[in-house]
Amino acid sequence: MRKMPYKLLERFKERVRKEVWEEKIKDFHPKIPDIISEIETFYDRSISISILTEDDKLYLKRFVKRYIKNYLLKYPDEKYVLNLYNAGKRLFLKGYTDEILLEVYKIVYKSVEKDSLLKEKINFDFLVVLRPYMNYSLDEEKKLLKDSNVEMVLSLQEAAKIHIKNRNKFLKAVADGDTDVLSNLPDYKICEFTKWLEEHGQKYIDEKSYEEVWHFHKLFHEKFEKIKHIYSKNKENNSLAVYLLLKDIENASLKLLFILNRISLDNVSKIALKDSLTGFFNRHMLDVLLSKETSRSKRHGYKISILMMDLDNFKNINDIYGHLVGDEVLMHFSRIVKNNLRESDYPFRYGGEEFLILLPHTDEEGALVVAERIRKSVESYKFPVIERITVSCGVREIKNLDNPYIDIEEADRYLYIAKKTGKNRCVYGSTAFTGKS
Structure with missing residues (x-):
């Protein structure tokens, strides 16, 4: 994988020492069958999972069982992280959405909710499994920019690049658990994108769209500030909260980019994308x-x-x-x-x-x-x-x-x-x- 999330692994090791883990985990091996049984009960009742095909439900259930048997009780190292990352990649390539994995996470988390040590481990594992989804999100936004900047207004193109650069930088910091980068998150009032909005935004954006861009830009920063606050407090069991915030960030970011791209395309010749006579694409x-x-x-x-x-x-x-x-x-x-x-x-x-x-x-x-x-x-x-x-x-x-x-x-x-x-x-x-x- 591009860059193994070493800092995420280091952070877990700082929070949970190996000797402590090995001492406490001895009592959990006999409980594995009970954990699997409880997971199956929650799994079969899940409305979200029920919409999958029977083959997909079966494959996902097998994945969960393998995770419980082969990963949950192991203390992670670099090889462990790589194997778990590849497992997440296989789920991604088979077409399972991150919403489905979030549902699986809730089920597994609920089955061990009485033990804080296992919950800490599940939080770590969950972010590793989701890393391919985060990587894909970064790539798709780069493609979105590339595909839509045919003869784009240069200033709007630059604004989109500024936003994506900042978003990717801080999203990567969250994925890697890099609190140093997160601590330097700039206030939205003084960031590069705000400067562009104040200097050029009203030249190219109508009043309604201008207000929408401001709204999503502020929301984007507010959600990152909440993640920054969670990490600064070093709260336990925060993976679910962080991931939900990341979904909000992704949503705000995509809407902001959609507005910029729509305005850009409105300002270029239709010939660049479509045949002027038929209206079909070229x-x-x-x-x-x-x-x-x-x-x-x-x-x-x-x-x-x-x-x-x-x-x-x-x-x-x-x-x-x-x-x-x-x-x-x-x-x-x-x-x-x-x-x-x-x-x-x-x-x-x-x-x-x-x-x-x-x-x-x-x-x-x-x-x-x-x-x-x-x-x-x-x-x-x-x-x-x-x-x-x-x-x-x-x-x-x-x-x-x-x-x-x-x-x-x-x-x-x-x-x-x-x-x-x-x-x-x-x-x-x-x-x-x-x-x-």
């Missing part, structure tokens, strides 16, 4: 959004599919009626497509009259349903001047998440087959689906 944004969705698919295990669409005989329209009529056809076609998509779907103008549609949480069968719905809507639509036009489509579920462009090429090949076998049809896999009304 090829640059395909790279960005495809990367995001394939990463999420790998993490959470959901399907993604793509449609490659091309208007049949569109060149004839431009040749016979002119480009103004052709443009009007494209605008009407884009409205038909949007009316048949969910908000979570992404349409792109891939070429002149060729379009790609990215469908998250959709397998090949579901993608075919969407493709046919669009095909039939286009076929029955009365366009201005030309009245009728049809569309052909290649349908492909993304199989290669590491290089989805291979699947895009396959979808394009299916589109070519649709064109060569009669047009006005959808092709998927090796099967031509005529779909005539």
Whole structure:
């Protein structure tokens, strides 16, 4: 892991000496079966866990049992921390949310609530297991900034960087238990971001958004001040309180960044992100959004599919009626497509009259349903001047998440087959689906 939280480990060792631990823990080994039994009772009654699939519930229960048997009574060292961190990483990669882990923490904590020593240990272990989630949070915010700063107003870009730099610095300090860094947390009135707000904020931000940014900025600092207070008092069993505060901080930070990014995008040319004629995303944004969705698919295990669409005989329209009529056809076609998509779907103008549609949480069968719905809507639509036009489509579920462009090429090949076998049809896999009304 990037940097093992040595200071977190050192802090635990300062609070709980190894010789004290080994002396007191002897009496707990016979109690392990009772602890597991009590955990299972709480686990089966949990409303939050009940929404998981049966396989996910079983996997998580096995993880809890392994933790109780193999970790709870051990005194931690660097190897221990690395192993526990990797266990947390596996949970993260399998798609368990931090809210679910928080629920697990409460269950385990409740099962040993009569013993302060074990509670101290669980607090330490809990923060180690959650470290991959904290790392991911830092990375996602960096990506959020990177993905949204296409021709951004330079001053707004700088403000977002200032906020993220400060947030990551203090979030890392909390994860590592670095009280020295936390003690130097600046007052919100004199921090770098406040200086930017006072000097430049009202130039680029409307009055309502300006007040919202101030609110989230103050809230962000207030929550860190509370964590700083908890650490300065050296209170025992504070991991749950600290983590809940971290969730509030993350929420305030994301809302602040969302406002800045929204304002930035309102001030750049729409051409930078979208095709001005159809309102669909352009090829640059395909790279960005495809990367995001394939990463999420790998993490959470959901399907993604793509449609490659091309208007049949569109060149004839431009040749016979002119480009103004052709443009009007494209605008009407884009409205038909949007009316048949969910908000979570992404349409792109891939070429002149060729379009790609990215469908998250959709397998090949579901993608075919969407493709046919669009095909039939286009076929029955009365366009201005030309009245009728049809569309052909290649349908492909993304199989290669590491290089989805291979699947895009396959979808394009299916589109070519649709064109060569009669047009006005959808092709998927090796099967031509005529779909005539």
